[in-house]
Amino acid sequence: MKAAVLSSAPGKLDFEDLILDEPGPHEVLLRTAAVGLCHSDLHYIDGTWSTGLPEVLGHEAAGVVEVVGAEVTSVRPGDHVVSCLTAYCGNCAYCLTGRLALCENNGELRKRERPALSRADGSSVGRMGGLGAFAEHMLVHQNAVVAIDPAMPLDVASVLGCAVITGLGAVFHGAKVRPGATVAVVGCGGVGIAAIQGARLAGAAKVIAVDIQKSALDKALAVGATHAVDAYSGDPVEAVRTISGGGVDYAFEVIGSRHTAEQAFSMLGRGGTATILGMVPDHTPIQIKGSDLFFDEKKIQGSFIGSNRFPVDIPYFVDLYLQGRLHLDDMISLRLPFSKINDGFDTLRGGGVTRIVLDMSLEQS
Template sequence: MKHAIRQNGSVPMPVVSRAAILVEPGKPLVIDEIEVADPGTTDILIRLDAASLCHSDLSYIEGKFRHSLPAIFGHEGIGEVLQIGADVTSAAVGDIVVPFLVPDCGECVFCRSGKTNMCAQMGRSYRPDFPTWFRWQGKNVPGFMALGTFSEYLVVPQDQVQKVNPAADRATASCIGCGVTTGVGAALIAAKVDPGSSVVVIGLGGVGLSTVQGAKIAGAKTIIAVDVMPGKEAAARAMGATHFVNGSGGDVAQAVQTLTGIGADYAFDCVGSPTVFEQALACLSKGGWSKMITVGMIPDDRPVPVTWSQMLGRNWHNTMMGGAKRQDVATYVDWFVSGKLDLAEMVSQEITLDQINEGFAMMKKGETNRAVIRYR
């Protein structure tokens, strides 16, 4: 649906947008028209070109994590700025931007520390006083984490918007806001993978494949990709894996020990389950320097089974968005445009908004790397 832009950059409001709405956990998303309200003084109205389906969205859709409903999910996308609030300084009308999951207020202790990508405003969209810009059937509907990229039009606070290189292919770049940034960041920022090291990545969805790519960029010598779907091997090797292990075909830790001699220097759980957590930990060497990074989201009602002896000589770290800040998104988009970041295998399907439920069904079966909604 197109909307005329006035000379001052404003758009007739409210904007009518098509969106996919989660009404009940475990049920198909409802495709319907919604209204998108006028941006506030520090907000940005974006018209998306593309949005990517992330496994985190699927976890909420399946009810593994709680969220008020109805709601509009989706947190990966790329599009054009249509309108900005009076106090917005980070973007202008016409800019190509990527919404980002983690706020960057620049004022809290976390932001000022320079040590973390966490912000005290993280999760602010759950507060009852936080504004929502979506309305459906006469009622306000929240966007997931103040985003909601399963709507073609959305309003986002400026500290969750990053201007990026307009030369980037929209479909592929839509994945960079979360999946690619999380995976590449996990390798380069959270783990700080050393050149010449050995790496094992378990789970080869969009995040896992991006972790493989990050390990390659870091200069890892041995990159072992693990998945229960043998069909993921070709994409993993194209992204930089030197070896592939079928996760359903035997003892993964023993296979890694055989390939590395002493165990991996780094292990990444890109699935988010207690079983894979334990599996990834067992893949590490016990020399004291090895590090495991949990990248996937493990539901709170599924405790991680770990003992002191399992941790001996090994280190564990959890990460949000791979430790990356929204400014890193612009860097990774530039890397993608220049060819330093090879994402040729990232997007396996392009779909319409009406096909979003089929896209999640493919994801659940492990039949997709990343499915991308093309809005235009």
Template sequence: MQTIRAAVCHDFGAPLEIEEVRLAAPGAGEVEVTLEAVAVCHSDISYADGAWGGVLPAVYGHEAAGRVTALGPGVARLSEGDRVVVTLIRPCGHCPACASSRPTICENPPDGAEGPLATRDGGALFHAMACGAFAEKVVVGAAQVVPIPEDMPAESACLLGCGVITGVGAAVYAAGLRPGQDAVVIGAGGVGLNAIQGARLAGARRIVAVDRTEEKLADARAFGATDTVLADDAAPWRAAKAALGRGADAAIVTVGAAAAYETAPRYLAPGGRVVMVGMPHSGDAAGYEPVLFAATGQGMIGSKMGDVVIARDIPWMIDLYEQGRLELDGLVSRRWPFEEINAAIADTRAGGARRNVLVF
């Protein structure tokens, strides 16, 4: 085992502590990646707050990019020196979900307690989200990484590991938007801006962004929203329907707030669907009248990581980025030294950042 630095969560809700930890060499089918950048995602913060339970101590972080520096046995499609984006999607390749091209809901997720990390003295250290990317290096499955161009900025590339694929995929795959249809995107943060981009790429006629601040709505317009509505208005769904001239074919909820889910069906046209992306805390609940869904042919569907297949979809998105059709660079709010991770987390909590990125 080698020694690296990582930001460790010892207590839920407490600042992360940068310390030396042990990292095992890659095993069969695994690669070691020396990281260049890792983004701060709200999911990392929720996990570190204990919102969904979990095991401590742990290393979070799951939206990263870097360079392959070691290969485990049996890895054939990658070479040392390759630059890659690292994702948390680690498919087993043989369960019913993987066999039907839905690796984001693989039925055999890895056990983080059996991961490659250990404390400096050899104690247990949870490898969270199959990544543990708040660290100088990671060891992950070869299927979790996708090559990126040599000249692509790491701070932009790392966003393809989660926020971009989640938002774009929610619009393109989960919502199944078709040219001429209409979308409402609730929440104009990092994932919401990418859902807006996905709706635009899918050919949506109108895209209404809903958020609580004018600053976020200005971001939404810059990323392709045709109309914007303040969420704190008395009945924002009425303003959205007025802008559309009808209800939406898809209302994509990208914020982890039960209240947003409670009102989302109000934005829909008959036959429309709510796409559930944002993740409220465990125990939070929203209520509905089932008869309204039945009578209008509406529905609700969960979307995990945009329902993407990374080997197919990340190269597609990189191509769009290189053509200027998918904005990545503008998603980066600020670059922070890894040592300032707690300040970057605090800034993300404040709600104004598109994405804060830690650089090594």
């Protein structure tokens, strides 16, 4: 099968013909239908983050089940599915208390006796997060996918597995935004746009979008933000505090920098909660005032891939989309064939896009 392989970083993806192993007892073989391009993938390509090489990246995908292992019970051939990085064991303390994203056996589920992907010379090729979605087929654990309503277009469904579940999940599960609350979202890319929609769906009274690009702010206003703050035109913290009447109840940071994480915390009113969705680089300290934590009861927390329960969350999000309540079509700025994957990442580097999706069906047209 054809796959886009990262062999050196910084670098680019090279197309190779790889050998795909047969599914194990708990594994599922999928035909990849569509894959979203995520900044996490770009960080690995550009060498900002390190990973084992060679590797097939890609983790935000939708596809169709072709073959299932002997002990697979959750899906069957022909099912339309969405993948998620947070494969879960279902037996550890985190899974049993509903915190599937923190499953302590996630890594164990990815281990195999033989490599899932290999080159003709027998050398193995890794799969990002046990998925490796930049390929014509994916071989994954059954607890890394969930079946969805076939009425859902697969190209749109692909963005559910990372951008949407991270943004909506952080609102619903991580922060637990309450009706009537005030919310600020710092960074209005794919995850930020999803968080804004989550805040709208949760019944927030004010949803304040913060970004440096007018196009991103316009998109935010179109999907549910009530106010927009251009972070280049002045102090975004003061602007948010003014709009909200003294500080928001919930702030979400969706960029992944120390500066914006500290800004999100500073935007809070008394008793507020800042949730960090962006991956702040390792060893980067975040500085906040201890008096704010104590006297004002402010909180700062992380939310890993939306603190998700994806087997339940993703079908729910599909229902919201099919009901017209969750707007996903406008989140996709560009659709490209698989062969144009490097062009897609060049576009992503340039900014100004919400999500780029590789539609595998375009290769056949």
